[in-house]
Amino acid sequence: MPRELDPTINEKSFILDALNQKLRIDGRDLDVFRELELSFGDDYGLADVRLGKTRVLARVSAEVVKPFTDRPFEGIFTITTELGPMASPAFEPGRQTEQEVLLSRLIEKAIRRSNALDTESLCIVAGQKCWQIRADVHFLSHDGALVDASCIAVVAALQHFRRPDVSIEGEKVTIHTMTERVPVPLSILHVPICVTFSFYLDGEVCLVDATLQEEQLRQGDMTITLNKFGELCQIAKAGGLAINALILLRCAKIALVKAGEIAAIVQRRLEEDAAVRVRRDNLLESKADNERA
Amino acid sequence: MSLAVHFPGETLPPLEEDEKKNTTFKVGPGLTHILPSTLIVNRAGELNIDQRKHTIWMESNGKRYVASQNDTIIATVLRSTSDSYICAIPSSNSPVSSTSQAVLPHLAFPQATKKTRPMLHQGSVVFARISLANKHIDPELECYDADSGKAEGFGELKGGFVFGVSLGMARRLLGDAKKTRLLRVKQRRAEAERRGEEYQDAGADMSSGKEVLEELGQNLSFELAVGRNGRVWVHSGDPKTTLCVMRCIQQSEFLTGKEQRQLAKEALKALGQ
Numbered sequence: 001m002p003r004e005l006d007p008t009i010n011e012k013s014f015i016l017d018a019l020n021q022k023l024r025i026d027g028r029d030l031d032v033f034r035e036l037e038l039s040f041g042d043d044y045g046l047a048d049v050r051l052g053k054t055r056v057l058a059r060v061s062a063e064v065v066k067p068f069t070d071r072p073f074e075g076i077f078t079i080t081t082e083l084g085p086m087a088s089p090a091f092e093p094g095r096q097t098e099q100e101v102l103l104s105r106l107i108e109k110a111i112r113r114s115n116a117l118d119t120e121s122l123c124i125v126a127g128q129k130c131w132q133i134r135a136d137v138h139f140l141s142h143d144g145a146l147v148d149a150s151c152i153a154v155v156a157a158l159q160h161f162r163r164p165d166v167s168i169e170g171e172k173v174t175i176h177t178m179t180e181r182v183p184v185p186l187s188i189l190h191v192p193i194c195v196t197f198s199f200y201l202d203g204e205v206c207l208v209d210a211t212l213q214e215e216q217l218r219q220g221d222m223t224i225t226l227n228k229f230g231e232l233c234q235i236a237k238a239g240g241l242a243i244n245a246l247i248l249l250r251c252a253k254i255a256l257v258k259a260g261e262i263a264a265i266v267q268r269r270l271e272e273d274a275a276v277r278v279r280r281d282n283l284l285e286s287k288a289d290n291e292r293a
Numbered sequence: 294m295s296l297a298v299h300f301p302g303e304t305l306p307p308l309e310e311d312e313k314k315n316t317t318f319k320v321g322p323g324l325t326h327i328l329p330s331t332l333i334v335n336r337a338g339e340l341n342i343d344q345r346k347h348t349i350w351m352e353s354n355g356k357r358y359v360a361s362q363n364d365t366i367i368a369t370v371l372r373s374t375s376d377s378y379i380c381a382i383p384s385s386n387s388p389v390s391s392t393s394q395a396v397l398p399h400l401a402f403p404q405a406t407k408k409t410r411p412m413l414h415q416g417s418v419v420f421a422r423i424s425l426a427n428k429h430i431d432p433e434l435e436c437y438d439a440d441s442g443k444a445e446g447f448g449e450l451k452g453g454f455v456f457g458v459s460l461g462m463a464r465r466l467l468g469d470a471k472k473t474r475l476l477r478v479k480q481r482r483a484e485a486e487r488r489g490e491e492y493q494d495a496g497a498d499m500s501s502g503k504e505v506l507e508e509l510g511q512n513l514s515f516e517l518a519v520g521r522n523g524r525v526w527v528h529s530g531d532p533k534t535t536l537c538v539m540r541c542i543q544q545s546e547f548l549t550g551k552e553q554r555q556l557a558k559e560a561l562k563a564l565g566q
Contacts, residue, residue: 005381005392008369009416010526014454018532025454027540053388088389143388212388 004090007216015217019205026052026211031254033209034145036262038156038269044183045161049153051209053143058153059136060161064175067123067130075122076132077112079104079154087139087146088212106147106236107137110192110225111154114233118187124166124173131163133186144211147223151194156266159188160273182283190227191266193259197222197251203243206251208258222248224255228263297340299351305332305340308349316347322361323351343476352473354461357391358384358522360423360432365447367455367520368395368434370417376400378413380421380434385457385523397421397434403444411449418450418526420518450518453528454535462546465502466519474501505545508557509538513564537564
């Protein structure tokens with residue numbers, strides 16, 4: 001299996017030298033994200049996120065299942081992530097690496113455990129039927145910042161997704177097709193955004209949105225997840241360089257600004273997409289406040 | 294004689310009869326020779342025929358490098374064995390480049406003996422020539438000039454920064470494009486004459502690919518090495534200069550000569566030169 005080529009001695013010393021002078025290889029400032037591109041698929045629940053050369057695709061789907069017996073009033077929400085050779089030839093299919101475990105746990109904590117999705121709204125008949133929402137994350141190209149990109153992809157796809165409408169008459173549950181009734185959006189409680197910081201030169205320099213090359217050289221990293229209101233969901237720091245409280249505070253402040261910016265971009269793209277859909281699918285006619293024949 | 298795009302698997306039509314009979318053509322990359330006289334395309338691209346040098350080859354851009362003999366390349370040392378260094382030849386795919394392995398014998402340096410060989414460590418960058426390339430075994434590298442036996446710039450590249458450009462861009466930086474272009478202009482002119490038309494050089498401001506370097510070289514001092522595997526090494530005293538050169542080269546790939554000069558001028562201005 002081809003192993004990822006480590007940065008050469010020249011690249012290593014050059015990048016660190018440049019960082020010492022506050023220069024990055026791609027010309028960004030230290031606390032600037034690469035350009036975020038977000039697009040949606042033709043049908044609901046497909047989000048394609050590009051951060052520079054990193055590309056992540058998230059697909060949300062729903063099916064009706066029996067809820068867990070210990071949580072009869074809640075629906076089920078799962079996120080699956082798999083790093084395959086599509087992203088980088090260094091990733092083997094089927095075998096979980098440490099990086100992959102950390103990545104999936106980070107995203108899980110950021111989105112599922114922070115209650116971004118209201119699982120109680122997914123209940124159809126208590127103890128018998130509920131919606132299972134599944135988010136599949138596909139990594140198409142790996143140029144660093146996989147956590148940040150996949151978090152954006154999942155929250156965007158969740159907000160974009162529409163599940164079929166359901167009506168209940170006594171014991172009988174009817175799931176209406178997408179054409180029969182207007183599908184309903186999921187109930188999203190808040191939009192968490194991950195911002196990953198990379199530390200260099202014993203914590204003197206910290207970068208956001210590191211590229212793959214920068215990630216390979218970092219001494220430590222830390223992920224802060226929060227929403228645009230500044231509600232902190234997690235701070236994840238799995239080993240690496242120890243950093244002091246002042247730097248942590250500075251990172252948190254940067255993260256708040258970045259989360260606001262990213263959430264705004266996601267929101268704007270969702271609105272643009274919705275506007276296109278209304279025109280394309282004649283959705284104005286299907287609104288409840290219209291007269292029906 | 295005309296320039297044409299061909300796809301893999303196509304059989305080339307028989308070559309036009311030359312004035313000189315019985316000339317043998319050299320078959321270059323992208324073509325497979327099947328005896329006695331069939332040529333099959335194995336890489337999509339433009340067919341080039343140089344009647345003067347009796348060569349025929351396919352020209353196309355790509356990112357994955359396949360080793361071929363006498364190419365000068367930039368490789369990375371992976372590890373050392375008892376008698377040779379195992380190197381990786383990176384291609385220019387990004388963000389993660391695919392690599393192929395190559396062998397660089399300890400004695401393949403100018404005047405190297407067992408005691409005086411240069412010490413290379415894991416992650417060192419070397420500028421080398423491929424001395425042996427075969428489909429079935431790993432290629433072999435050499436760090437001296439084949440004619441003189443001297444270093445002539447080959448060997449370890451110290452300091453600086455290495456980045457990738459497409460294989461076509463690397464060839465252009467090495468000056469191949471000029472040859473190809475001259476050839477094309479000549480071919481087009483001959484074609485136009487045959488049809489009895491006036492020839493117009495439509496590609497007058499086409500790029501030779503090196504304008505950006507010429508412009509930068511007049512104002513900045515830096516060292517540069519280009520490998521045919523799509524890797525470029527730049528070294529200068531100041532990281533800012535190195536980054537400026539790197540960005541100019543990367544951005545100039547699809548620009549004409551005029552635009553390249555413009556780009557370099559603006560970059561120099563931004564650098565404060």
